[in-house]
Amino acid sequence: MDPAWDEFIITGEPFILAGQIAILVTTIxxxxxxxxxxxxxxxxxxxxTTPDHRKIGIMYIIASLLMMIRAGVDAMxxxxxxxxxxxxxxxxxxHYNEIFTTHGTIMIIFVATPFLIGLMNVAVPLQIGxxxxxxxxxxxxxxxxxxxxxxLFNISFVIGGxxxxxxxxxxxxxxxxxxxxxxxxxxxxxxxxxxxxTLATGINLVTTIIKMRAKGMTLMRMPMFTWTTxxxxxxxxxxxxxxxxxxxxxxxxxxxxxxxxxLQDGGMPMMWVNLxxxxxxxxxxxxxxxxxxxxxxxxxxxxxxxxxxYTSMVxxxxxxxxxxxxxxxxxxFTMGAGPMVNSFFSISTMAIAVPTxxxxxxxxxxxxxxxxxxxxxxxxxxxxIPNFTIGGVTGVMLAMAAADYxxxxxxxxxxxxxxxxxxxxxxxxxxxxxxxxxxMFGVKLNERLGHWVFWLFMIGFNVTFFPxxxxxxxxxxxxxxTYFPEDGWFSLNFLSTVGxxxxxxxxxxxxxxxxxxxxxxxxxxxxxxxxGRTLEWATSSAIPxxxxxxxxxxxxxxxxxxxxxxxxxxxxxVEEYQDVHMPNHSGNPFxxxxxxxxxxxxxxxxxxxxxxxxxxxxxxxxxxRSFSRDDGHIVSAEEVRKEEAEIREGQAxxxx
Amino acid sequence: xxxxLGGCNLRVLDPQGTVGEQQRDLIILSIIFMLIIVLVVFILxxxxxxxxxxxxxxxxxxxxIDGSVKLEVVWTVVPIIIVTIxxxxxxxxxxxxxxxxxxxxxxEEPLVIHATSANWKWIFSYxxxxxxxxxxxxxxxxxxxxxxxxxxxxxxxxxxxxxxxxRYNMAGMQTELYLxxxxxxxxxxxxxxxxxxxxxxxxxxxxxxxxxxxxxxxTDVQEEAPQLTQETYDQFMVPGHVEEYTFSGxxxxxxxxxxxxxxxxxARARQGYEPIHxxxxxxxxxxxxxxxxxxxxxxxxxxSYIEENQESDSHxxxx
Numbered sequence: 005m006d007p008a009w010d011e012f013i014i015t016g017e018p019f020i021l022a023g024q025i026a027i028l029v030t031t032i033x034x035x036x037x038x039x040x041x042x043x044x045x046x047x048x049x050x051x052x053t054t055p056d057h058r059k060i061g062i063m064y065i066i067a068s069l070l071m072m073i074r075a076g077v078d079a080m081x082x083x084x085x086x087x088x089x090x091x092x093x094x095x096x097x098x099h100y101n102e103i104f105t106t107h108g109t110i111m112i113i114f115v116a117t118p119f120l121i122g123l124m125n126v127a128v129p130l131q132i133g134x135x136x137x138x139x140x141x142x143x144x145x146x147x148x149x150x151x152x153x154x155x156l157f158n159i160s161f162v163i164g165g166x167x168x169x170x171x172x173x174x175x176x177x178x179x180x181x182x183x184x185x186x187x188x189x190x191x192x193x194x195x196x197x198x199x200x201x202t203l204a205t206g207i208n209l210v211t212t213i214i215k216m217r218a219k220g221m222t223l224m225r226m227p228m229f230t231w232t233t234x235x236x237x238x239x240x241x242x243x244x245x246x247x248x249x250x251x252x253x254x255x256x257x258x259x260x261x262x263x264x265x266x267l268q269d270g271g272m273p274m275m276w277v278n279l280x281x282x283x284x285x286x287x288x289x290x291x292x293x294x295x296x297x298x299x300x301x302x303x304x305x306x307x308x309x310x311x312x313x314y315t316s317m318v319x320x321x322x323x324x325x326x327x328x329x330x331x332x333x334x335x336x337f338t339m340g341a342g343p344m345v346n347s348f349f350s351i352s353t354m355a356i357a358v359p360t361x362x363x364x365x366x367x368x369x370x371x372x373x374x375x376x377x378x379x380x381x382x383x384x385x386x387x388x389i390p391n392f393t394i395g396g397v398t399g400v401m402l403a404m405a406a407a408d409y410x411x412x413x414x415x416x417x418x419x420x421x422x423x424x425x426x427x428x429x430x431x432x433x434x435x436x437x438x439x440x441x442x443x444m445f446g447v448k449l450n451e452r453l454g455h456w457v458f459w460l461f462m463i464g465f466n467v468t469f470f471p472x473x474x475x476x477x478x479x480x481x482x483x484x485x486t487y488f489p490e491d492g493w494f495s496l497n498f499l500s501t502v503g504x505x506x507x508x509x510x511x512x513x514x515x516x517x518x519x520x521x522x523x524x525x526x527x528x529x530x531x532x533x534x535x536g537r538t539l540e541w542a543t544s545s546a547i548p549x550x551x552x553x554x555x556x557x558x559x560x561x562x563x564x565x566x567x568x569x570x571x572x573x574x575x576x577x578v579e580e581y582q583d584v585h586m587p588n589h590s591g592n593p594f595x596x597x598x599x600x601x602x603x604x605x606x607x608x609x610x611x612x613x614x615x616x617x618x619x620x621x622x623x624x625x626x627x628x629r630s631f632s633r634d635d636g637h638i639v640s641a642e643e644v645r646k647e648e649a650e651i652r653e654g655q656a657x658x659x660x
Numbered sequence: 661x662x663x664x665l666g667g668c669n670l671r672v673l674d675p676q677g678t679v680g681e682q683q684r685d686l687i688i689l690s691i692i693f694m695l696i697i698v699l700v701v702f703i704l705x706x707x708x709x710x711x712x713x714x715x716x717x718x719x720x721x722x723x724x725i726d727g728s729v730k731l732e733v734v735w736t737v738v739p740i741i742i743v744t745i746x747x748x749x750x751x752x753x754x755x756x757x758x759x760x761x762x763x764x765x766x767x768e769e770p771l772v773i774h775a776t777s778a779n780w781k782w783i784f785s786y787x788x789x790x791x792x793x794x795x796x797x798x799x800x801x802x803x804x805x806x807x808x809x810x811x812x813x814x815x816x817x818x819x820x821x822x823x824x825x826x827r828y829n830m831a832g833m834q835t836e837l838y839l840x841x842x843x844x845x846x847x848x849x850x851x852x853x854x855x856x857x858x859x860x861x862x863x864x865x866x867x868x869x870x871x872x873x874x875x876x877x878x879t880d881v882q883e884e885a886p887q888l889t890q891e892t893y894d895q896f897m898v899p900g901h902v903e904e905y906t907f908s909g910x911x912x913x914x915x916x917x918x919x920x921x922x923x924x925x926x927a928r929a930r931q932g933y934e935p936i937h938x939x940x941x942x943x944x945x946x947x948x949x950x951x952x953x954x955x956x957x958x959x960x961x962x963x964s965y966i967e968e969n970q971e972s973d974s975h976x977x978x979x
Contacts, residue, residue, distance in 0.1 A: 011937045096945050097857045098938045165939045170854050176831065177814040177856055181925055182779070185937045267831055267921045273815065274830065307712070313727040316736070338817060338827050340809075340835035343758050347751045354746060358739045364701060365735040366727075371708040373722045378713070386709065393701045397694035404746065406753035407686045409825020410672045413817055413852040477670040479821035481852045484860035 011185065012609075014162055017099065019081070024162045052594050055140030055587040056550060057125045060147050062444055064122025065437060067151055069515070071114040074158065076511060078107035083468070083504035086497050089489045100485035101168040102187070106161065108171030113195055114154040116291040116425065119433045121146075121205050124233045124294060126440050128209065130540035130548060131227045133218025133556045138211035139204075140587035141634070146201035146208065148597035153198025156604045160190035164608065167191040170483065172280055173254070175265035175273040180258055186608045192255045193604035197597075199248055206240030209233055218539065220559035224318070227538040227562075228304075228311060231318055232297030235325045236290050242329065243286035250279035259607060274339065281332035289328040292424065293321055295432025296363060299385045302439055303367055304563070305534055306382035307374030313366040314562060320359035320366075327356050337405040338412050346405040353403035360396055364389065379534065380454035384435035387462045388427055395423025398473065413483075416476025419469045426465055434461075434514070442533035446546040447525045453517040457510050464506025471496040471503075529658045537566035542575040545651045551584045551639055554648050578648070581641040588636050596625035671821040676847065676868075677840040678761040679824030686753050693742060757824070761804045761840040765871065770804040770838065773797060774910075776917055777809075777816035777829040777851060778924060779899040780858025780947065785910035791881045792888050794896065794905035796865045800874040801844045807837045810917045812897060812924035817853035820866050826852050832921035841868035857938075858901055858947040882908050886954045890914050897927035899935075901949040 014020050038044050051059060081103055085094045094100050125143070129136055137143050160166045164186040169178035178188050213234045217226070226234070254276065256262035263269035265276040304311045311317060333341065333349040367389060376382070398420040402408050411417055442448050475496050480487065487493050528546035536542075542557055542565040543549070557575040561567035568575055603618015605611075673688075675681045712720065760770055774785040775797075784793045799805050809818050811829040819826030820839060827837040829851075841847065851862040869877070886892075888907035893914075896902065915923045936943045 008940065011940050014939050016939075016941065097860060097947065101854075101857065165937070168856070168938070174815060174854075177854070181935075182814050182856060184935045185939070187938075267813065267925060274833075308721075309723045310726040312725065313732045315727070316732045336828070338825070339830075340827050340837075343751075343755045346754050350750050350754065351743075351747050354743045354750075357743060358736065361697075361739040362732065362736055366732070368701070368704050368708060369728075369731065371705070371712060373720050373725060374708075374712045375714045375718055375721045375723075376709060376712050386705070389705055390698075390702055393698055397697055400743075400746070401687070401690045401694060404686060404690055404750040404753075406750055406757060406825070407683055407690065409757075409827065410680075410683050410687065410821065412826060413819075413854075474670060477672045479671040479819075479848065479850075481819075481850065483854040486860055 053589040053591045061122045061125030068119035075110035078103045083501040087501040097485045102166035120294040123436045134216040145593035146205045149201030150198045152597040152601040157194030175276040176267045189608040203244040206237040209237040228300035229297035232293040243283045247283035281335040285332040286328045291429045298432045298436040302385040309374040312369035323359040350405045381439035388431045391427030414476035415472040419472035442528045449521045457514045461510035464503045467503025537563040544576040581645040584639040677823045765802040770806040774808045778812035780862040782864045789878045792907040792910045800871040801868040804840045809835045814855040816851040819852040820849040834918035894927040897924040
């Protein structure tokens with residue numbers, strides 16, 4: 005491929021021009037600020053090369069929030085375009101098609117998944133009483149593959165053209181015959197690069213949870229978020245290789261004229277659809293189960309009660325994860341696989357409602373006889389229950405194949421998956437971020453602003469998506485860039501757009517609250533900001549010291565820290581300090597992932613030389629890593645004692 | 661709520677044929693069950709939040725309750741029962757709509773129509789009547805219709821909401837869909853599955869007309885409509901929109917896309933069609949609407965096509 009200049013840098017689109025200018029100005033601004041304040045070294049030493057799970061988690065969350073802004077702007081543009089029939093806002097179908105494709109892909113791959121992985125990174129090692137994850141180097145590598153994969157995907161809208169075949173990239177539409185240009189290649193390579201990191205994270209977290217739990221923490225004493233992280237990581241290990249293979253096959257089709265899924269030479273387009281959803285359905289549980297875990301933590305903390313039915317909760321998530329691999333065909337009931345196949349997948353899909361229902365009622369029963377405080381994390385968790393229930397029951401309706409023939413590809417479906425993904429995943433991400441914010445930054449987010457954000461977002465969400473059920477039942481398909489006055493879809497669409505702007509405003513307010521609270525809110529003094537029940541709240545300071553615990557606490561209960569508080573045990577009352585073994589920093593993963601980006605970029609445009617340079621760079625980094633001896637370093641008992649003493653002194657001053 | 665839904669005249673809930681009616685009934689049944697579940701959850705949540713919120717004179721706090729086997733069994737078994745109850749009509753309907761729909765008509769054999777999607781138009785062949793239409797169909801009211809679905813290129817989905825649910829059109833494959841219109845009228849039909857730039861406008865009208873009227877129309881078309889030639893047909897393979905067309909003869913004489921997924925790409929190549937990068941400066945702003953030349957004099961058509969191409973650079977397609 006040898007693109008003409010006007011096909012390389014996208015021109016002639018006012019919104020894309022604005023994007024190009026914004027990217028340029030932001031980049032210059034960041035470089036200027038870092039240089040002016042002499043922060044380059046700090047950035048490299050403290051963040052880019054860090055093996056610290058908490059810092060990596062924060063980087064995941066910041067990057068996911070930035071991606072959420074990008075994909076959220078996409079959503080606002082889509083809703084503006086659909087506000088009225090024959091809307092001229094985006095001008096043409098092509099632009100809309102690119103925007104809905106990037107909106108979906110980014111929200112799933114570069115927002116929901118990494119956001120939750122960020123929260124896992126922050127909370128899980130603390131919850132199990134570990135000093136870090138099992139493979140800190142790999143953890144850093146995972147983050148940078150995600151980051152550079154996301155960057156490769158994102159530059160497509162200014163260079164070369166964004167993918168336009170939908171986030172599910174169905175063949176043969178996504179083939180060279182029907183989607184020419186580099187757009188779809190950005191999708192394939194961006195997802196491939198970031199997928200490596202997700203798979204590595206899955207392996208990393210399983211190992212961490214299996215091998216590194218504190219003394220006394222049996223599997224059935226693990227906090228619920230750790231449980232959901234474990235199960236989610238197992239789903240990642242089971243499903244992401246399918247995506248890797250499917251992406252590689254489509255890449256071969258597009259770059260080297262293979263015929264796996266093409267119209268010509270006996271390709272099988274429906275095989276792509278099967279492989280995509282064999283990964284894609286487990287993926288939706290990858291992004292919902294951790295949210296379930298977050299809600300369990302928050303509901304027990306603020307109802308100040310034990311989780312109702314802990315054992316059945318564990319079995320429910322295990323059952324959901326098993327079933328998640330047995331329902332993929334419900335994404336294409338209309339393929340006509342026959343009534344027997346559709347009946348099987350209808351029933352297996354409806355069966356998921358059983359463990360999910362168990363979870364909903366266990367959460368409700370946890371509230372029963374509690375003493376409920378309505379702090380902001382809790383209102384998000386409570387908002388999740390009714391909104392997610394609506395998403396869940398419409399999911400059961402969609403599972404009924406004979407009825408699905410009428411809902412499929414319509415706004416009914418669009419509404420359903422936004423009800424589960426927003427009320428489940430996004431509410432969960434927000435709730436978890438606000439809940440663990442003091443653990444990350446030593447300060448709580450302002451509660452007054454927080455309640456405003458919740459109500460605006462929650463109401464806006466319902467105003468946006470509830471009307472879409474009716475639009476679907478009235479025959480409005482998804483992915484159309486415009487409709488006609490005689491369709492009769494104007495008023496509900498307009499309402500939906502109003503709601504989208506409310507959500508957008510609420511999100512801006514949330515980001516403002518992060519700034520506001522950093523400036524003005526009172527600093528936390530103790531590690532226990534909310535009256536927590538699990539070990540992450542048992543650290544000696546608000547932001548845990550880099551070794552997490554001076555001495556690993558011993559666990560005697562599901563609610564380990566709650567039990568210690570009941571019995572008056574001080575988890576930080578250490579008698580004799582010990583040496584602590586910690587991982588070293590490394591710049592290798594960052595460099596390796598920059599080479600992945602460079603190589604991927606070369607392949608997108610069929611520039612083989614650049615592709616080979618990228619591959620050589622990756623191998624060089626691997627070889628460097630393989631031959632370097634890195635056993636980490638020891639923080640001496642004396643240093644730990646000093647740091648703990650300083651923490652206690654600081655707290656005494658604050659309180660005194 | 662159900663009343664509200666019923667009163668809205670939403671197309672899916674206002675079906676005009678036996679297939680759509682079965683699906684509507686299943687949908688209404690599921691909505692009733694789902695509303696009960698939603699109500700139970702909403703009421704319990706509200707009650708607990710009011711009663712157990714932290715306040716003056718708070719009573720009943722018990723932090724150590726950690727479950728109840730009896731209750732957990734209840735909310736495991738009840739959903740199983742609900743799912744089982746819903747499975748029965750679901751499976752029944754799944755099987756039933758694969759059968760010829762019942763109809764009050766003398767003609768018991770279903771009318772067969774091949775519905776072929778091609779970016780971004782619908783081509784309908786009536787093999788027994790030996791006629792072909794583009795972007796509309798006439799069907800006799802009451803009589804069941806068997807649609808044989810396939811695609812010339814990207815995967816589409818054939819959907820007439822008021823007559824019944826959709827099914828995919830896939831190149832190299834054939835799927836089948838029975839529909840039936842109980843009432844005369846014009847129904848909105850469309851492609852429901854994203855197929856690229858021209859997707860939003862990829863619609864067609866379904867005109868359900870009286871049986872006698874239908875037969876007269878068929879005879880008229882057989883006698884008076886231009887004969888479909890392969891040269892004419894190949895023009896439909898080029899991506900773009902077209903108006904409605906009517907032909908005698910069908911393209912099934914030389915291609916069945918269910919057996920030949922490469923035909924459309926070859927037809928494009930035969931006509932010298934080259935796809936344009938969507939961001940190239942010469943790319944058209946809108947999906948073009950082509951005039952298909954149905955003149956049977958091929959030489960004359962080719963001459964005018966060459967002339968026109970020499971004249972205008974802005975018009976990328978060839979007539």
